[in-house]
Amino acid sequence: MTLTLKTSSPSSNRSTPKPFPGDDDSHFLRYRSYGAQTTTLFFVLASLSLFVIFSLYSSPNAIYFATTRQAKPGTVTYVINVRDSSHIRRIKAEGVLWPGWEVMMIVSPEDNVMPLESNYTCFYPNGEKLTAKFAVSLPFTNRTTFKCKLPGVYRHHHPIPTPILASSRSFELSPETRWPDLPLWNFVVFDTISTEHDVVLFVKGPNRGLGSNKPPGTFRCVFGEESDSAVRTTVTSSVQEVFRCPFPNVTMDYPVKIYLERVATEKEAMKVVPSVAYFSPKRTLVEPREKSLLCATTMVYNVAKYLREWVMYHATIGIQRFIIYDNGSDDELNDVVEGLKSERYDVTKVLWIWPKTQEAGFSHAAVYGKDMCTWMMYLDVDEFLFSPVWSNKSKPSDQMIRSLLPSDQSMIGQVSFKSLEFGPSNQTRHPAGGVTQGYTCRREEEQRHKSIVLLSAVEHSLYTAIHHFSLKGEYEWRVADKEEGVVNHYKYQAWREFKAKFKRRVSAYVVDWTRVSNPTSRDRTPGLGFKPIEPEGWPQKFCEVMDMRLKRLTEKWFGYPEKNGYRMAWQR
């Protein structure tokens, strides 16, 4: 039996906004991200020129269009005999080109009715069909995603055609089949979150480059597609990858697709940033829970092994709720999170799969956490807040972190703590008792700070430099001195841990740590070079002062005597 399926549904006839026509391709050429961890103008100027030069040679995610041959639309047919044709159907989905020449297919809200974990097929105009593997279900929108490979022939196409997702390997395309341009992961509206008053858009592309935040007035938010009589509202903030707009005034059929468009000027035509994001007004919880005073958020990728120690330690000294942004981990994160929950730790996992979007994730957390948390601590899972003042306390208390925060009457909106970088301390493997037990020798110099932020004090722009946020004008930012509190950063761990960590860096700077993309970044390890080979004498490196303070303290608080010593509460 031959099956013919018309693939041009009414919705696929809608005009899909094109990426800024007339632009040269420079904004597509490669991934670049600035803005984080930039502490001095000198550093900026010095590194920028090097960075640009090196990134020309080195970006592994370079998306380079050598040719601009157009994909020949809809001339291929797939004719395959199938016994049970009742299951064959096209699935309405949007695509976005992902690093590594993969296409992320995001099933659109109208069609989000399918079993998870089963595989579908991506059809391309040249007749190739590739398995679309179930990827994840997106949080909040609950949309199902699949990933398929991009055939080699399209890697040098511009634009790249969006494949068609179908529930069978056999499928006939009609000549009218349309192949909309595939948005690229570095130029797309990729997510939104609504507040009471407005919607926050997370957008890659338009504000790329250091100091290149374009004025809000040059953009507008577009709710809906032209054929549905789209509604536009003004952009009230445009900083980094974060844009904010008031809601449309009219009632619409939610969820509605949301775009960002650059307003036409005398010199340039109106331009639209492609989008895979939808807007729905904020849902108010039926039973809002009591707001926590102190929460912590972190972004993780395959670091489940450290999470128990980090959560248990910080929960004991006063963090009431943990919001973990998971960058697509494929380790035992779910099990660890479920385990912690069953022990009554309040841990929420948020999937945050967008590549190179750590700042945007932190801004998202500032909005997402605002109803649940008064203060938010932003720490990595290898960082532990510690106060020397606690050293003599025989027992921990949940008031300990609170005691480092200002009083309610103060106008301090953020407290930051300097960090101390620990070295491998002779360890050759992950210490059984955890990082606080195993790593005891560190560099002398204090490093960058990490912060606890009053979420209501965060500036409208949601600007974050990872280590701190910009605050509303009336608030002050306080940096604690190291006698009050520090962050123990177990940065240079036993080689096999360190190597893995650097490969999976969530840093916005280092694209691939073996490549020289930003050699002056402080994220680089001094003396390490760019090869993933254990440097001579690694276990003894970065050891200038012995610092046993947190080791002793956690041993006292969390250690249980055992035959051969002691066992830590988080040890399994």
Ligand SMILES: *[C@@H]1O[C@H](CO)[C@@H](O)[C@H](O)[C@H]1NC(C)=O
């Ligand atoms: C989907 O694909 C993956 C990887 O190829 C495979 O392991 C899995 O069994 C497939 N699932 C189904 C339901 O076919």
Ligand SMILES: *[C@@H]1O[C@H](CO)[C@@H](O)[C@H](O)[C@H]1NC(C)=O
């Ligand atoms: C998400 O989708 C699944 C399966 O389609 C459904 O069971 C679940 O209730 C949905 N969750 C939300 C929050 O919509």
Ligand SMILES: *[C@@H]1O[C@H](CO)[C@@H](O)[C@H](O)[C@H]1NC(C)=O
């Ligand atoms: C919504 O409507 C009100 C009243 O008509 C108007 O003042 C306001 O500017 C409108 N807002 C937007 C975003 O269009």
Ligand SMILES: *[C@@H]1O[C@H](CO)[C@@H](O)[C@H](O)[C@H]1NC(C)=O
């Ligand atoms: C802890 O107690 C010892 C002895 O009682 C004292 O010498 C030391 O200063 C105390 N340390 C702190 C940080 O309070």
Ligand SMILES: *[C@@H]1O[C@H](CO)[C@@H](O)[C@H](O)[C@H]1NC(C)=O
């Ligand atoms: C590492 O081992 C050496 C030699 O045994 C010892 O002198 C040093 O104190 C150890 N360093 C740490 C941090 O334990």
Ligand SMILES: *[C@@H]1O[C@H](CO)[C@@H](O)[C@H](O)[C@H]1NC(C)=O
């Ligand atoms: C998540 O991890 C992958 C793989 O290490 C990396 O390419 C990506 O940039 C990370 N995402 C974020 C948000 O940092």
